Amino acid sequence: MTAFLQNCFAGLALGSTYALVALGFVVIFKSTGVINFAQGGLLALGAYLGYTFSNNLLLGFGVAILLACLAAALVGAGFERIVLRRMVGQPPFAVIMITIGLLFILEPVITAIWGFDNLQVRNPWNINTVELGGLVFGVKDLWTIGLTTAVVIGFFAFFKYSPLGLAMRVTAFDPEAALAQGISARRVYAVSWAIAAALAALAGIAMAAGPGGLSPSIGFIALAAFPAMIVGGMDSPGGAVLGGLVIGLAEALTRGYQDQLFSWAGDNVSIIVPYILMIVILLIRPYGLLGTKDVRRV
Amino acid sequence: MAKPHRNLVRDYRQDLRLFGSPAARAGLAAMLVTLVMLPMVVQDDFWLSVLVYVGITAVGAIGLNLLTGYCGQISLGHAFFIGAGAYVTGWAGGELGLPLVLWLPMAALAGGLLGAVIGPFALRLRGHYLAIVTLGLVFVGEHLWRNFRGLTGGNSGTSVNAPVSLGPIDFNRVELAGEVYSRNQGYFWLVWALVAIVALLVKNLVRTRPGRALQAVRDRDQAAEVIGVRAGRYKIGAFVVSSAIASVAGALFGSYQQFVSPDEWNLLLSIQYIAIVIVGGLGTVFGSILGAVFVGALPALIDRFGDAIPGVRTSVGGEGFISVFALNQAIFGVLIVLFLVLEPRGLAGIWLRIKAYFKSWPFSY
Numbered sequence: 001m002t003a004f005l006q007n008c009f010a011g012l013a014l015g016s017t018y019a020l021v022a023l024g025f026v027v028i029f030k031s032t033g034v035i036n037f038a039q040g041g042l043l044a045l046g047a048y049l050g051y052t053f054s055n056n057l058l059l060g061f062g063v064a065i066l067l068a069c070l071a072a073a074l075v076g077a078g079f080e081r082i083v084l085r086r087m088v089g090q091p092p093f094a095v096i097m098i099t100i101g102l103l104f105i106l107e108p109v110i111t112a113i114w115g116f117d118n119l120q121v122r123n124p125w126n127i128n129t130v131e132l133g134g135l136v137f138g139v140k141d142l143w144t145i146g147l148t149t150a151v152v153i154g155f156f157a158f159f160k161y162s163p164l165g166l167a168m169r170v171t172a173f174d175p176e177a178a179l180a181q182g183i184s185a186r187r188v189y190a191v192s193w194a195i196a197a198a199l200a201a202l203a204g205i206a207m208a209a210g211p212g213g214l215s216p217s218i219g220f221i222a223l224a225a226f227p228a229m230i231v232g233g234m235d236s237p238g239g240a241v242l243g244g245l246v247i248g249l250a251e252a253l254t255r256g257y258q259d260q261l262f263s264w265a266g267d268n269v270s271i272i273v274p275y276i277l278m279i280v281i282l283l284i285r286p287y288g289l290l291g292t293k294d295v296r297r298v
Numbered sequence: 299m300a301k302p303h304r305n306l307v308r309d310y311r312q313d314l315r316l317f318g319s320p321a322a323r324a325g326l327a328a329m330l331v332t333l334v335m336l337p338m339v340v341q342d343d344f345w346l347s348v349l350v351y352v353g354i355t356a357v358g359a360i361g362l363n364l365l366t367g368y369c370g371q372i373s374l375g376h377a378f379f380i381g382a383g384a385y386v387t388g389w390a391g392g393e394l395g396l397p398l399v400l401w402l403p404m405a406a407l408a409g410g411l412l413g414a415v416i417g418p419f420a421l422r423l424r425g426h427y428l429a430i431v432t433l434g435l436v437f438v439g440e441h442l443w444r445n446f447r448g449l450t451g452g453n454s455g456t457s458v459n460a461p462v463s464l465g466p467i468d469f470n471r472v473e474l475a476g477e478v479y480s481r482n483q484g485y486f487w488l489v490w491a492l493v494a495i496v497a498l499l500v501k502n503l504v505r506t507r508p509g510r511a512l513q514a515v516r517d518r519d520q521a522a523e524v525i526g527v528r529a530g531r532y533k534i535g536a537f538v539v540s541s542a543i544a545s546v547a548g549a550l551f552g553s554y555q556q557f558v559s560p561d562e563w564n565l566l567l568s569i570q571y572i573a574i575v576i577v578g579g580l581g582t583v584f585g586s587i588l589g590a591v592f593v594g595a596l597p598a599l600i601d602r603f604g605d606a607i608p609g610v611r612t613s614v615g616g617e618g619f620i621s622v623f624a625l626n627q628a629i630f631g632v633l634i635v636l637f638l639v640l641e642p643r644g645l646a647g648i649w650l651r652i653k654a655y656f657k658s659w660p661f662s663y
Contacts, residue, residue, distance in 0.1 A: 098634070268441070275433075282420070
């Protein structure tokens with residue numbers, strides 16, 4: 001039982017990073033209708049910027065996180081401004097491929113600046129643990145879950161109560177009606193990208209601060225947030241959080257019981273569990289757990 | 299009576315002709331002669347092998363273009379099907395020792411079957427689920443290749459020793475009119491003959507009723523369904539054919555390289571193919587071949603001439619800030635973005651503009 005709870009806790013910590021990334025996907029998808037493959041690149045960029053701020057500039061860890069999120073948000077908004085805005089009105093598949101291109105530009109840029117070595121981010125959490133009732137909680141994991149909860153609450157409050165959040169919801173619901181009300185679609189798109197990039201950066205730093213350290217492959221780990229988005233429903237922010245947690249739990253439990261239950265499926269089967277779960281969900285509930293069914297009007 | 303102008307098209311049949319004008323026929327004949335003569339002129343093994351890889355890539359790119367260019371669906375899983383084709387070749391051609399006429403269709407069949415199993419998951423939904431599902435496919439595939447050791451040899455890879463003879467001709471050692479040609483020369487003919495066959499096949503497919511249905515689905519799926527096109531069925535059909543063609547490319551790749559390992563079928567390979575069809579031109583067969591020539595040859599050229607490019611690190615721990623692998627990756631990314639933003643019709647679009655200019659000369663504006 002202890003082992004099971006321990007694995008569940010690891011799953012929640014992993015799942016909350018996925019939830020952050022998936023939330024970013026959903027924000028961009030809802031407001032612009034684009035599946036953003038560059039999210040993994042932004043995540044890696046945010047993590048490496050956090051490393052620079054924390055290790056090279058010796059800023060406090062909290063300040064480093066904030067600055068990295070801000071910088072990533074600027075880069076995200078910059079992508080929207082420089083590249084994506086030119087693609088307005090183009091078929092969606094062309095725009096999706098642009099984001100794939102951006103992902104593959106970001107990765108080598110990152111390795112060119114920071115190299116391929118595994119880096120350790122200077123952070124106050126390290127590998128400290130807290131023991132409670134026979135369970136061992138990593139301080140980093142507790143912080144990840146706490147930060148994610150705070151950010152998700154802030155995210156929903158922003159969309160519910162702030163004027164800009166309302167403008168974004170309106171644009172997602174009906175772009176033309178929003179324009180007619182004087183809402184600037186450009187601003188909404190840029191802000192969506194900025195929010196998504198900041199969320200990705202936060203998730204990136206949370207991943208990098210762990211015992212595994214920071215390596216260029218971190219961007220590809222983030223691709224597992226795609227299944228989270230599909231499982232939850234592409235257009236549902238709540239679904240993204242739920243999907244992230246489900247995927248994280250599934251992955252951590254498979255890893256925990258690899259030797260007992262999954263040895264037949266080969267080593268490291270936990271890496272592909274998110275994708276298998278995604279295919280199962282697509283089979284039984286194609287619009288995701290909380291997504292809205294697509295209504296077609298001719 | 300005056301002869302009608304060569305550009306005049308008077309009925310639908312004429313408009314659908316594959317090789318309409320005398321100029322097109324002459325161009326095609328010239329291309330064929332070039333392909334047959336080229337290996338006799340270029341004897342350098344490096345350039346021949348680059349051209350063979352370009353040909354193999356062209357086959358796969360034509361397959362992806364059928365799906366992406368003609369049907370508007372993005373697949374990131376091309377690498378998976380290429381890998382599948384290579385492993386089927388290793389098994390059917392290598393272990394069972396079947397001849398070329400059997401292992402090549404077997405690879406195509408296996409690719410098509412896999413496509414038929416996977417397609418329905420992703421394609422019965424509207425929107426771009428295929429991109430995400432096939433992204434997963436690349437990772438699931440890599441896991442399978444690493445663990446399905448009987449077929450793939452696991453992490454360490456497996457050798458592919460498939461016989462490549464067609465009747466009396468052995469492409470490893472072609473004897474023609476008393477002359478003996480090397481393996482690279484033989485493979486050049488084999489691969490480029492297949493490029494021609496696949497190109498003709500796809501070109502023919504897209505001018506038939508199913509081909510027009512695909513393009514209707516790409517342009518506006520709802521309108522297509524209203525006029526009686528079953529969008530889901532045609533999307534899956536395009537995915538199956540494209541996967542089968544990818545497996546043919548994989549079969550050729552495996553048999554030419556004689557050794558394959560799971561590291562080769564990664565996301566970067568899929569991205570390379572996407573870059574090729576975008577640079578070449580979406581929705582043109584000719585463009586896929588052009589793209590394969592320009593983009594497919596890049597990795598080999600960078601590998602060979604990397605020393606001459608400043609800032610490129612050619613060995614582990616060497617000088618320079620960017621590795622060969624990262625440089626390839628960056629170039630593919632930049633090409634995709636630049637072409638989509640600045641020249642969405644690709645190289646083929648540029649070529650068509652030039653052609654239109656001269657076709658309507660002296661009234662070109």
